[in-house]
Amino acid sequence: MKQKVIRKGSSFFLEEVPAGEVFTPEDFGEEHEMIIRTTERFVKNEVVPQADVLEHKEEDLERAFELHRQLMLKAGELGLLGVDIEEQYGGAEMDVISSLLIAEHSTLSGSFGLTMNDHTGIGSMPLVFFGNRAQKEKYLPAMARGEKIGCYALTEPEAGTDAMSIKATAKLSADGKYYKLDGTKQYVTNGGFADIIFTYAKVDGADKMTAFIVERDFEGVSTGTEEKKMGIRGSSTCSIFLDSAKVPVENVLFEIGRGHIVAFNILNLGRFKLAASCVGVAKIAIESSVGYSKERVQFGRPICQFGLMKHKIAEMATRTYIAESMLYRTGGLIDTILATVDRTAEDVGRQSARSIGEYAVECSINKVYCSEMLGYVADEAVQMYGGYGYCEDYPVERIYRDNRIFRIFEGTNEINRVLITGMLLRNALKGEIPLFAEAEKAKAELPSMEPLTPSADDGPLGYQRKLVDRAKKIFLFLCGAAAQKYEMAIEEEEEVLGLLADIAQEVYAMESGLLRALKSVDSVGEQQSKTKIEMVRLYVNDAMVRVSGYARQLLAAMETGEALDSQLATLRKVSQFTPLNGVQLRRGIADEIIEVGRFTC
């Protein structure tokens, strides 16, 4: 079997990746298909019939919480909760792709999907990655079975995005046997019924936080009332109060003063799984709105036949295709690096967390891109329903409200944008990626580059590959210019970091869609890959215009006078390309989606 290549994290804009190397949804194996079927059957048969009770939980909170517990037990029986947990602790220890598939395909369950994914993600991974043997033996088997439910309590009233500034304290008792925790944790998903709380506090006035495993039944632990939320109303979100909460010393997770390592490493995977949920919801929104558009008649025709409806359908499907391609490509990268981790080592969890951390930039890109893709898709789905979409009786109303949170939690999209560019530059400064050398090369090459036009011998998507390569060069040049201009003060230039992050994610998005389509062409030929090819042509066509716009804004922010004129002239030349007929491409894609009645590619 061919050895899989381990790519350096955040190096995607530095090298040409062969299409055969990326993991795509077309590569799902029999086990993956089985996971999809199991998840979908569970959601359809067990959760959807109870959706109303969950959604209106305020009418009978006890009943709704009990239902969450029962459903979690069933999910546990089916093996849906232990995918990331080691076999010796009752889990199935499957690959990351399996974990993503559960996150994606559980979304039809609405709020319960969040309960489940929070539990399997940030609500149990602190222990999987950072727990010691005794801690894992004590808690993980019951968590894999769904008997004990987990949650992650980091946010405080005055410490949200600025998580390092938490105020919760921990004081060691005189006999050295336990810590007393004081503080308030806020907006805790699963907070109302979780048994195990992974929380963070500063020990004896230290600057850095420590992670703790707190049981709900410990003395001094209580919960607040449920938040009245815009969406995901069936999920539990509340405060957790720690009032001299008595936590045995054995429940310190990882090392004193190193809780931030736990907190932030867990968020890498949390963000990534959140992206999978976004892809799942987007597909549901497409199926629902396309189905409606085939039924709804105006001016004597189903509304799906109107050009501007087709525009929306094609755009929604194309962005979902790109998001899905990026998601599973990243999943493949992570699985490849995880395969090198010694599964018998005592610190297998920490090694795994470190390996996933290699792709922290890609995880953040997935979070931002997929949540914004879903924001767009959900909004357009409501629009396609017209006034009906605004009413509770129709499914897209809830999707519209529910999706909004994805841009806020697991690190807001603003802070993730700052992180994307910040981490890239840090990796470059540490010498882990040759960003600055490549930026210098791009600076030297760009002035002599010509505008791009399609040519007869490009081959399928050859033109798009050239455009993506051009976008990479533009990005490299701008990164180098920004680093040179601001040096260490770049952290204060958030708008610059944000624009660079926008270009980086467009590059990763375009390339992920492109590589998947090329892999498909290699495997099943051009005809069978027609929709993918059209989606990539459409996406790259539009994304290149966005890249050029971000680049102009960046140059205008960084340069003045003659230097600005000269750089804008170069940019105009190198970002110029012959556009394709987007109207025709969208019509072709939309016709395919309308015929099938759901997302397809």
Ligand SMILES: Cc1cc2nc3c(=O)[nH]c(=O)nc-3n(C[C@H](O)[C@H](O)[C@H](O)COP(=O)(O)OP(=O)(O)OC[C@H]3O[C@@H](n4cnc5c(N)ncnc54)[C@H](O)[C@@H]3O)c2cc1C
């Ligand atoms: C339904 C729900 C469920 C949640 N579940 C959990 C959970 O299970 N566990 C948990 O610990 N937390 C949870 N949270 C909390 C969530 O992670 C925080 O709300 C989020 O991190 C933002 O913090 P904040 O609300 O304090 O906003 P703030 O940090 O006050 O941010 C307000 C605005 O300022 C922006 N901002 C802040 N700092 C910067 C900066 N440096 N640069 C640019 N912009 C900035 C933000 O992007 C945002 O737009 C949940 C929240 C909700 C609403």
